[in-house]
Amino acid sequence: MTPMWNTLLGAAAGLIVSAGLFAIFARTHGEMQLLPQQVVGLRSRLTGKYMQVADDDGLVYVNANSSTAASARFRIIPLSASTIPTLRSLAATHDRAVSAATWGGRELKTRSGCKCSGFSNEHGFGRYCHAWEVSYQEAWCYVNDTCKGAKRGSFGRYSEVCTPEAPPDDPLSYKDEQRYEEEVWKAPEVWKAPPSCPCSGFSNKHGFGSSCQAWESALSPGQTPWCYVHDNCSFAKQRGSFGRKHIECEPQSYNHPRLSPPPPPNTTVFARRLDNEAGIPLEGLVHRQTARRLVSTERHLRQLARSHAHEVEEVTLLHSLSTTKPRYVALVSEATNGFVTIGMPPDKFELLAHATSAALTAAAAFAILPGGELMALGPVALLSVCEPYNAKALLCAGHKGKRDSNRKFLRDVKKLPLPTSATQFTIEKIWW
DSSP: OOHHHHHHHHHHHHHHHHHHHHHHHHHHHOSSOOOTTOEEEEEETTTOOEEEEOTTTOBEEEEESOSOSGGGOEEEEEEOTTHHHHHHHHHHHHHHHHHHSGGGOOOOBOTTSOBOOOOOOTTSOOSSSBOOSOTTSOOEEEOOTTOTTOEEOGGGOEEEEOSOOOOOOOOOOHHHHHHHHHHHHHSOOOEEOOTTSOBOOOOOTTSOOSSSBOTTTTTSTTOOOEEEBOTTOTTOBOOOTTSOOEEEOEEOOSSOOOOOOOOOTTSOOOOGGGOOTTOOOGGGSOOHHHHHHHSOHHHHHHHHHHHTHHHHHHHHHHHHHHHHOOEEEEEEETTTOOEEEEBOTTSTTBTBEEEEEOSOOGGGOEEEOTTSBEEETTTTEEOEEESTTSTTOEEESEEOOTTOSSOEEOOOGGGOSSOGGGGBEEEEEOOO
């Protein structure tokens, strides 16, 4: 038999084996025929743009014009239906272990000594002590309504701050005060970005912006040090001439080491957990015990339903999987070889997709639904194109209402202020 025939027979055998694997995967996973390790591009049905992983921050954007670049290609890793409950159970068990262990570094007791209840709201906030909403806020968590130091906020939820009360002022003697002022005066000035919006490390073509410095002081004497930050920094300044968000840094305080942007002047800072529906600060409300007696049973039940609506939506989404029979997959970026993962609060990439993780976890598992939707099984939320008409539209698992500064889990497409196609994607096979 000639070498040419050997080559042809070998190629034919390879095609037969590939066709067999292809058929097995197709029978198992429905109408879209995808091979294990199949390389695909994912295109938004709303904008026609492809997902791609950014080289500078590892976030997944939906702004590529094609899937030819490695950054816009992803490998499909099939997952069995039995794997999903295991991954979700491990994630929940690990989170509880982190909360219980000293090495986890989580504080679970409030100012009055109450234990955090473990409840998370529709933003994923509140299960342990943390400055969940804004960096200049005191750490807080949700507690049971029997906690003596608790305050009732929106939807009737109870919470309390975790930071201890400040001790009464201890007046310094004149010499102590003079020595303190001299020490502070002589100390070198150190500038830092707020903890919730760290410098991204990006430098523009002039070499500016990677850290807190007065980069343009030669042209603008007395300039406040600044740096570029990640796109998910909610209180950063608008993009500059290089299309990047930036923020002014702050001098490190010697008597208060925590850095944060000050609240807006002459305004009341409303944190969702501390608002009431009328927008009146809680300090002006009657004592909660009196308020309880005044609130009707009907209103209390309505608040309770609204408070747990996001949990009902989660259960509904999970239940829908038993009837739709979706395909379960993980996505691996061809550019980073990292799993596409949804950051969970208080992660710096909270509810944003990134491809920087080397581990397969529940946060990296997805369900491909019959309508083209992708459900993230870590947060149990639908993926969508955030700010789809922005030049750097992000892939996220949340949405914002008119009064929201933080994203909520996207579990009901009716709440999305965009066409439903913002949650739908076409998977395109890539062949070489």
